[in-house]
Amino acid sequence: MPTIKDVAKAAGCSTATVSRALASPEKVSEATRSRVAQAIAEVGYAPNVAARNLRRAESRTIVTLLPDISNPFFSEIINGMEEIAHKAGYQILIGDCERDPARAEAYFNLLPTNQADGIILLTSDIPPALVRHAGAPLVMACEFFSDIDLPTVAIDNYQAACHAIGYLASLGHERIATIAGPISNPICRERTQGYHDTLRSLGLEAAARVVEGDFGFRSGYQQGLALLQDEALRPSAIFCHSDEMAIGVLKAARQRNIDVPGSLSVVGFDNIGFSEYCEPELTTVSQPRHEIGQQAMRMLLSILAGEDVVRRQTLSTQLILRKSTGRPGCA
Amino acid sequence: MPTIKDVAKAAGCSTATVSRALASPEKVSEATRSRVAQAIAEVGYAPNVAARNLRRAESRTIVTLLPDISNPFFSEIINGMEEIAHKAGYQILIGDCERDPARAEAYFNLLPTNQADGIILLTSDIPPALVRHAGAPLVMACEFFSDIDLPTVAIDNYQAACHAIGYLASLGHERIATIAGPISNPICRERTQGYHDTLRSLGLEAAARVVEGDFGFRSGYQQGLALLQDEALRPSAIFCHSDEMAIGVLKAARQRNIDVPGSLSVVGFDNIGFSEYCEPELTTVSQPRHEIGQQAMRMLLSILAGEDVVRRQTLSTQLILRKSTGRPGCA
C-alpha cells in the first residue's frame, strides 16, 4: 500500500502539504491541490486510518448498544444512524449486550482507549456506573434512565399509551389489560402510567390489570395464556408493550379459542414487519424508527463537534389501525 | 490516559518489557511479570489499540457483509461469530449492503487500509470484481459464488430441498410448487435443483412450478396470491426458500379462503422465531445458525493465523415439522 510519502514524492511536495490538501484544501493553492489529487490517483493512495486515528486521538467509530440484535425493531433505527454516520465519515460498531453487564462493560471500555468516540444507547439495561463514568459522549435513543440525565431522542411513551388505551375505550372496551415490558424499564413505566391514568379518567380503573413480560414472543404468549385463563376476569382488550408480545397473545387467544378481534382486541407497539403478516394483522403504535436513528446520530456528532444541542428530542408516534382491534363482543 | 511509559516507570522496567509481559508473558520472568501487572493496575493502564494496530499493521476487526440487517435470520449467525471473535480478541463490524454495490465496495475498501483484517460474506449479491481483488482473507457463510471458489461454511441446500419435497410427497402431495429466492442466487438454484430432481424421481415433474421472490414477506404474499389464483392449476403444497415468504403465503391463503394445512401445505426455510408464532405454526427447514456463525469465524481466524483449513464445511439441516403441512385435501 502506498503511503503519504509516495504521494508527496509523486506530487513534488512535502507530506505535510499532501496531508493539508486532504484535510483542509482551502489552505493549499489551487495548483498544488490538483497536483496532489493527480498524484493520489496515480499511486493509488488511501490514507492509513490507524495512523490518522493515533495521531488525532480519535477513532471515528460510534458504538451502538442494544439489548438484543435479533429484535427487528432495532434494524431500522440502525439504518437511520448509519446513514448519518457514514456521511460524516464515521463507522458504527453494533454492540449486542444480551442483558450481560460484562458485555456492556467491554463496549464502554472502548472509549478510554480511543477505539470509540461515543456511544448511542438503545437500552437502559446496563450498569449505571458505566454510564456515569463513561468519559465520552453518550446519547440515549428510545429509552432513558430514571436517574441519569443524558441527551435523548425518543417518543412520548406516556402519550402513546394514552392514545392506544383511549382508542380501545372509544371502541367500548371496559376491561383493558396490559402486558408490559420489564417494570425496571422506565419507558415501560411511562406507558403503564399512561395506561392507568387513561383508565382512571374514564372510570375504568377497577378492571386494570398489568402483567410483566420481556418484549419477546414467548412472554407475550405465556402472559396472554394466563390473562385469558379465567373467563370471569378475562379482559376484552390487551395492550402490549411490543409487537412480539402482541403476536404471542394472538397465539394464546387462538389456543383458547378466543376470536380476535371478535372477543378480544390486541394492540402492539413498534410496528415491526411481522405485524402486517400475523393473523389478524396487528393494530400497533408505530415509532419513527429511521428518524430516531438519524436524530440520535446527529445529536452525538454535534456533541462530538463541540456544538450545543437540544438535549431532549421527542418524536411523534402513530397508532396504526389494522385488524386486531374492534368493538367488544362483536364476534 | 496513562501510556505504556507510565507503566514502565511504575514497574521500574523498560516499555519493551511491559509490552512483552502483555503480548508474550512466557518471555518475561515471573517476578517482572507480577511487578508489571501491579503497575498496570496501579496507574490504570489500558493499551492504545490504534497505536498497536498501526505498529502491527492489523486491525483485529472482521467485517460481516449481509444483504439486509432487518432479516432476523442473520442475528443468530452474528451471535455465533461474535462469540468466537471476541474470545480471540477480534471485533465485528456489521456491514448492511442493502443490495447497493457502493456500500459493499465501501466495506471492501477497509481491507487495504488495514481497517479490517478479513471479511465474512453472508451474501453473494455483490460485484465479483470486489471479491476477486479483495487482497485479504474472505470466507463465505450460507451462500457461495458459482464461479469463485472461496472457503465456505454452509448447509447442503440441495439435500435440504430434496428432504422437504420428499416429505411433502410422502404426505401424498402431487402438485408441489416452489417460491424461490432470486434465481441469480446460487443457493436458490441448488434448492430448485433439488426440488426438480425429487419431483422427477417421483414422477411428479409435470406439475412443477417455480416462481421467484426476494426472501421477503411481501414477495411471498404476492407470489402466493398468484399461485393460488387459478383453482384448476392450484398447487396443494408450496415450498418456500424463506420463512418470511412462507408466512406471506399463509396470508395469501387466508385471503383466498384456503385452509392451511387442510387444502394447502406450506414449508418454509430458516426457522426464524416468528415461524412458531404464525398461524398455523410453520413447518420449516432449520439451519444451525449459531454454529454456522462460529465455524465461519473460526475458519477466517485460522486463515488469518496462516493455518491450513478445510475449505468447505457442510453443516446439517433439520426439517421441523409443525402445523402448516398435512395430507392434501383433508380439510
Next chain:
DNA sequence: CTGAAAGCGCTAACAC
C-alpha cells in the same frame, strides 16, 4: 502557502 521536524503509543529486531 509550504517544508522541516517532532511525536502520537506501541512493538520488534537487535544487542547485551
Next chain:
DNA sequence: GTGTTAGCGCTTTCAG
C-alpha cells in the same frame, strides 16, 4: 530476560 532503538503513517506546530 531485559533494555535500546528505530520506526509504523500520519498530522501539526513552527519557521520561513
